[in-house]
Amino acid sequence: MALVEARQLTKVFRRPDKDPGMRGAVKHLFVRRFVDKTAVDHVDLSIDAGEAVAYVGPNGAGKSTTVKLLSGILQPTSGEVRIDGLSPQKDRIAVSHRIGVLFGQRTQLWWDLPVSESLAVLRDVYGIDHGTYRRRMARFEEVLELGEVLPVLGRKLSLGQRMRADLAAALLHAPPVVYLDEPTIGLDLAVKDRVRQFFRTVRDEGTTVMLTSHDLGDIEGFCRRLVIIDEGRIIFDGDLEAVKDAFARERILNVQTETVVPLEAARAALPGAAIEAGETPLHLGVRFDRFTMTAGHVVSALAPLANLVDFNVDEPSIEDVIRRVYSGELVLQP
């Protein structure tokens, strides 16, 4: 059995249906109307021990709701969740030792305590012995440079400091399963890099990680498996590299030539590729499928037409692919 299992998981929120403005608010006091919004719609998901999974989707797709269902914060409308065979809703305390949760938008540190004190309180809540605690803190110090943050009061932390402290708080009890929900939101690039580096060490230690993000930079180089959710439904669950291979097969070769090459001549030399005009008449863009043509082939086809001064190849990122999936341009078949 997988470590994390969701079967037909569904969450429907009931929202008051109010007309806009004061009138609508008053009217709602007397005539109560509600609309149902399905945030998570019959989701099946199973994650094995040691797996790193990216859970992506546009804003409001149901990512955070799924994480809250998987951690027992919300009660599912239907369907069920099992963590290591236990229900987080029914065996809350047992499951809490097995999971670590980080919500990037929300801190779990006490706002009126220094970080060191918040972490010490959590140590006692989880019943971690002092030796283990010191060892883990030393590691956080090493990878997250936590030392400078420890004496700062919760409410005085900068966003980057807060996120590092919150990561330490979420992982203090060394949970086998970790949910990271938007863990790099609002961070500057340097902190982002450090935090991403930290995720990789966590993953390499064998922790099962589910990473929710709409910053696709977080997932590239981090996980093999990609799950895409949109409007509460999982629309793709499969290998990240396979997605790239299947849908990021397009390459663009940008060339700069010494003399002007007419577009028609280039098209005649390269049937099967799309030729576009570049920023000057001396620039050309050649769009081709990397499975039917190679960059070398393109260069040698263009060489007889003019001397090539410079060229480079654009490779689309997974970001472009997922963006095209969101917009409905691409339909993925798992």
Next chain:
Amino acid sequence: MRTIRLYVRLLGAHLRSLLEYESDFWIMMVGTVIMQVVNVVFLAAIFAKVPHINGWSFWAVVAMFALVAIAEGVGSLFFEGMWNLAWQINQGDLDYMMVRPYPIVLQVSSMQIGVNGISNIVTGGLMLGFAIAHLGIDWTVGRIAGGVIVLLSAIAVKVAINLATNSVSFWMQSPSPLFAFAVHQVGDLARFPLSIYPLALKAALGFALPFAFVSFFPVTFVLDTGDAWVGLLTPVVAAYCLAVAWFIFSRGLRRYESAGN
């Protein structure tokens, strides 16, 4: 045992930060003492005109005032966080509490310390001491033991009502605990002997919101007057109130919807 130790730890964490604002600390302490003194002066003024209220002497009523003060004091000192529940539900602040291996209700109630509880407990204790000294109670071992149990149960009744009414916030979704606060105000009625109220209020304070078990019935038990045996029911009422409060809280928790990002 571990649960209690951890509770003290969670509360204590806030104590230190609280002491950083020294002036606030003293204003709260002194303000509460003044309020209690005003209460007693007001009571003395009434009794200067009438020797008894419905058969109850000045010191018997002081004892009832004292019990309400002590129960409120314990509530603020140890369980003040309950009053933040509405705000935490509204803001989705229970999320992290729900993934920690400690009872959620205790995490909520330990989120804050009301230091004014100390002065309520101290002034309440003094009032109770003076009242007992003047009431000429026939202290037997049984009455002392019974008195202690009834006192602890009376405090539990008050705390349970606080929890139950604050848990209603799970259904209200409002950021402030208006309902709980309204009920808390009703609780002030329990400072006076239940026998002075009309039947409907008697029923309300005796059954629906059993504030009478915070002060009136415990005092009748110790004084061995009126329906003293009802006072003996205080532990039962306390257990019932705690069970109901726990039930409302856990049902409410199932409705918790966090907050959208």
